[in-house]
Amino acid sequence: MSGVRNTLNRPTSRMGAADRTSAVASSFVVADAGHCIGCKACELACFAVHSQANGIGASVGTVSVPVVPKVYVVHAGDTYVPVQCRHCENAPCAHACPVQAIRQENGVVMIDEELCIGCTSCVLACPFGAIEVSTVYREGRVMTQPGLTDRAAHKALPRTAAGKCDLCAGTNGGQPACVEACPNDVLRLAIVESDPLPERRREVFFPRL
Ligand code: SF4
Numbered sequence: 001m002s003g004v005r006n007t008l009n010r011p012t013s014r015m016g017a018a019d020r021t022s023a024v025a026s027s028f029v030v031a032d033a034g035h036c037i038g039c040k041a042c043e044l045a046c047f048a049v050h051s052q053a054n055g056i057g058a059s060v061g062t063v064s065v066p067v068v069p070k071v072y073v074v075h076a077g078d079t080y081v082p083v084q085c086r087h088c089e090n091a092p093c094a095h096a097c098p099v100q101a102i103r104q105e106n107g108v109v110m111i112d113e114e115l116c117i118g119c120t121s122c123v124l125a126c127p128f129g130a131i132e133v134s135t136v137y138r139e140g141r142v143m144t145q146p147g148l149t150d151r152a153a154h155k156a157l158p159r160t161a162a163g164k165c166d167l168c169a170g171t172n173g174g175q176p177a178c179v180e181a182c183p184n185d186v187l188r189l190a191i192v193e194s195d196p197l198p199e200r201r202r203e204v205f206f207p208r209l
């Protein structure tokens with residue numbers, strides 16, 4: 001088969017020298033929403049694999065921070081739809097970021113949490129609602145924002161940063177955690193290459209349709 005693959009071309013590092021929005025083929029997770037049962041196993045798997053810095057993953061008893069996944073199961077009527085980043089080839093979020101915290105590498109759009117100032121411009125720019133700005137935790141504790149304090153309460157304010165799907169870059173080494181965790185094979189990893197054969201995309205991405 002040419003055009004569409006179901007394997008992951010992972011970046012070799014979190015953030016390299018690639019152009020912010022170089023026009024390379026994007027890889028992303030697609031959802032066969034009609035078969036989603038709303039169990040949220042994908043959300044929990046995503047949270048666990050991205051929460052190593054907070055010591056989470058051994059058991060539910062180790063969870064001491066809010067569960068903030070990078071894939072969101074949206075419930076509308078009788079339908080559940082997993083929503084996550086599409087890794088746009090010309091990513092609006094990267095163009096919107098004032099501090100160049102968002103880059104594309106090997107088709108994966110990634111946010112550098114250390115550079116992020118939590119301005120939410122990317123949240124507004126994303127056409128899919130795939131980005132969320134939330135409080136940053138390390139080792140189970142809230143990180144504080146340098147130089148920003150609540151004068152009335154005499155305490156430092158929490159630091160916030162944007163987060164979204166990074167295809168589990170640098171984490172579990174296989175398929176994205178959500179794809180592996182889904183009990184109903186709703187999620188698939190797809191890479192659209194330079195010759196995408198659009199007439200075959202539905203057949204490849206959603207073989208049950
Ligand atoms: S929230 Fe962070 S990643 Fe998003 S646009 Fe602002 S600085 Fe950039």
Ligand code: SF4
Pocket residue numbers: 084085086087088091092093094109125126127128129130131164
């Ligand atoms: S976060 Fe949204 S705008 Fe940015 S690459 Fe992903 S889908 Fe596109």
